[in-house]
Amino acid sequence: MQSVMSSGPSLEADSVSILRSIIPGLESTKHKGQAGKIAVVGGCREYTGAPYFSAISALKIGADLSHVFCTKDAAPVIKSYSPELIVHPILEESYSIRDEEKSSISAKVIAEVEKWIERFDCLVVGPGLGRDPFLLDCVSNIMKHARERNVPMVIDGDGLYLVTNCLDLVSGYPLAVLTPNVNEYKRLVQKVLNSEVNDENGTDQLLSLAKGIGGVTILRKGKSDFVSDGKTACAVSIYGSPRRCGGQGDILSGSVAVFLSWACQCAAKGEVSMNPTMLGCVAGSALLRKAASMAFDNKKRSTLTGDIIECLGISLQEICPV
Amino acid sequence: MQSVMSSGPSLEADSVSILRSIIPGLESTKHKGQAGKIAVVGGCREYTGAPYFSAISALKIGADLSHVFCTKDAAPVIKSYSPELIVHPILEESYSIRDEEKSSISAKVIAEVEKWIERFDCLVVGPGLGRDPFLLDCVSNIMKHARERNVPMVIDGDGLYLVTNCLDLVSGYPLAVLTPNVNEYKRLVQKVLNSEVNDENGTDQLLSLAKGIGGVTILRKGKSDFVSDGKTACAVSIYGSPRRCGGQGDILSGSVAVFLSWACQCAAKGEVSMNPTMLGCVAGSALLRKAASMAFDNKKRSTLTGDIIECLGISLQEICPV
Structure with missing residues (x-):
């Protein structure tokens, strides 16, 4: 696996072709919303940057509308970052x-989300969610509703903490994508496979993990990113940056959400044969890696997540010129 | 001393070599946090800019994560300055x-900080802290916990007011760095040495002061900066700007925190022989002076602290190209 981890040519996805195959045409007959409506569930008293990064990245890649569902304390701050987002406190x-x-508030939260949930092409659950038990309980209910309505979900950060402790939320749901980093992956492997991470045989273990959660798609982040839905696996190793500033995972979750929603549109029209969650992961990973690489070329050690977000548009344009 | 203050060649540190010796490699195998996790304790109803300047400077120099622990009133404002920071109200x-x-709130503050403190590579105590007695009491407790866990601390601004009135907080702690300006230095000398500042014999007095506080490291800010840990002393006179806009001390505290944490990593691997607190001070001072000089070349009298922060990345890149 170690050699595959670095740049295994056999596993490497043709991410540029994948990106080009799922990106929607820009036609002036289209109306607002057709290029994607994304919602991020996250943002609490402690964290406000993460949901902003995720939601604004979705817009910068080409989604038409990007919502954030967060706590009352977090909302004014997230709103202040950008007037482009629709923020629900x-x-x-x-x-x-x-x-x-608690029970009446929980019911109110669900009633509020219910009004919106079917309109979304993808939900991102977790950026800056925090770990408050009552809040996580409400978010579990949101996830159940999203699943009943077949809304795809990308789960990251504290959403992965929630899911690792309650696998039923995603188990057997083919429209769920998990995007664990090193530590989150370790906890998933321990919980699901009852073993430690084994990089000698990393691809098999990733396949087993995705299969073990009933065929969800897992994007394992690292020097190379690895993606599996339990049936196939591939790697994304192109581009990339050595800077590890916090927040890049949030760009990725917003990015995967948009590409996944586009891939689902393609799948509905029979234009692609691969699992749309796999396509979304490969495209999202490749775009973040390219944008991070461009930002690093420019800002070097000083690169922050905001600088990478500013490179999303030009990166996409270089891969798929309008 | 007056001549040494200006440009004493014998005392002058080789700050460029020091910077190059402690800056970590950028390798794509590293993961988030390995280039440094910094926390600033500061920010109250009155002051919000100072902790922001300190925390964002740490990120722009290359730290992976930068936290702020501040009052509930200050938090939304500091958060709104930048989504890159993690701000704890x-x-x-x-x-x-x-x-x-008071006692129950004090216990809650400590319990909250306890969850985090061991993860930090360096704490900055003081930017925009204010002088509220209850708040300073809580911060004293935070400092005691940090010290028990051997977390390095850079102390500036109202943190120096606190420490000058309660020397036991840092006395004999070799991982403490004090960064006094003219007035803060004067109060320290009066308190510890029971005398007035004597520039005829400035280096000896600085050595005595650092020794008098049990071997903490002192970075005395001025036309030239002077650094001593009570055993040795050196000066940083390169670069610099004549603009004295408020906030530059906050860049310095964040900057010293990052370099100090990198120097500690090097020391743990036996890669450096000098005291890591001394290395951190020299590197932080030199980088701020270069960034201030570049900003002044561009903006002249109009130079603000934010303009200097924007020059941190390019200054670092010129000294240590990636």
Whole structure:
């Protein structure tokens, strides 16, 4: 696996072709929403940057609308980052409510999300979600509703903490994508396969993990990214940057959400044969890696996540010129 | 000393070589956090710019993660300056709490900080801290916990006010760095050496002061910066700018924190022989002076602290090209 981890040519996905195959045409007859409506569930008292990075990345890649569902405390801050986002201050954390209010508030949260959920082409669950038990309980309910309505979900950060502790939320749902980093992957492997991460045989273990969660798609982030839906596996090793500033995972989750929604449109029209979740992961990974590489060329050690987001558009244009 | 203050060749540190010797390699096998996790303790109802400048400077120099622990009032503002920071609204000032709540709130603050403190490679205490007695009391407790866990600390601004009044917080702690300006230095000399600042014999006095506080490292800011850990002393006189806009000390504290954490990594691997706190101070001072000089060349009298922060990356790149 170690050699494959570096640049295994056999596993490497043709990410440029994949990107080109799923990107939608830009026609002036289209109307608002047809290029994608994404929602990020995340943002709490502690974290506001992560949901912003994820949601704004979706827009910068070409989605038409990008929503954020966050706590009341986080909403004004996230709104202040950009007027481009639609930010719903509907979640609550334990510290701000009394025990006897919990069930009514939980019902209100779901009622609010219910109004919107079917309109979304993809949900991103987890950026800056935090770990408040009451909040995570509400988010579990949101995920159940999204699943009932067949809304694809990309799960990252504290969403992975939630899912690792309650695999039923995604198990057997083919429209779920998990995007673990080193530590999150380790916890998933321990929980699902009851073993340690084994890089000697990394691809097989990734296949087993995805199969073990009933065929969800896993994008394992690292020096090379690896993707599997339990049936096939591939790698994305092109481009990339050595800078590891926090927030790049948030760009990735927003990016995968957009490409996944486009891939699903293609799949519905019979234009692609590969699993759309796999296509979304490969495209999202390749674009982030290219944007990170361009930002690093320019800013070097000083590169921040915001600098990478500014390179999403030009990176996409270089791969798929309009 | 007056001559040494200007450009004493014997004392001058080889800051460029020091910078190059401690800066970590950029390898794509590394993961998030390995290039440094910094936390700033500061930010109250009155001050929000200072902790932002310190924390964002750490990121722009190459740290992977930068946190701020501030009051509840300050948090939304600091968050809104940049989504790149992780801002924890945990501190309280006297005006917002009742006397009978103080001990329970104090315990909650410590419990919250406890969850995080061991993960940080360096703490910056003081930027925009203010002088509320209850808040300073909580910060004293945070400093005691950091010290027990051997987390290095850079102390500036109102953190120096706190420390000058309670020397035990840092006395004998070799991982403490104090970064006083003219007035803060004067108060330290009066308190510790029971005398006035004597520039005729400035280096000896600085050595005595650092020794008098049990071997902490002191970075005395001025036309030239002077650094001593009580055993040796050196100066940083290269670059620099005549503009004295407020906030440059905050860049310096964030900058010293990153370099100090890198120097500690090198020391742990036996790659450097000099005291890592001294190395961190020299590197931080030199980089700020170069960035200030570049910003001044461009903006002249109009130079603000934000303009200097924008020059950190290119300054670092010129000294240590990637």
